[in-house]
Amino acid sequence: MAITYTYFNELPENDVLEGIIELHTNTFGLSDDLEGRMKEKPKLRIDVALEGGKVVGYKIGYALNREKFYSWLGGVDAGYRNQGIASMLMGQQHRHAKDSGYKAVQTQTKNKWRGMLLLNIKSGFDIIGTYTDHEGEPKIILEKKMI
16 A cells, blocks of 8 residues: 655644554653644644555644744654655655745754654754753754755
8 A cells, every 4th residue: 555645734633633643652652642732833734644544654843933843743653664754754844844934944852763863964954952851861953944
């Protein structure tokens, strides 16, 4: 079955939303009221990869301010990794950011998410800072200019 890509500028219908929450929980260990947190984000954008009706990847972002788009959360089902899904979702998100007039995309990651860190760097992000989060883990702040 082919993987299709779509997007939402608001919370998607229940099947897709439940698929995103399930994949998020499987990837990160818990959902932390993901649905409620998404509702609070300004100019929400959700990019999704589907196989049939199953969510196999997602990338969520929102307006950080008028000039910066924040690439917040994303994940790809373990059985679908290394097939270019994360790169496709990132490309779709960045085209949206550029077309919407944002001058940069910012994101944060942890060293333990090595695959995401490498994809960000390969995709033109620069490391612009670091800090230690409330759990005592170092976080890496990255930014990509939209040229």
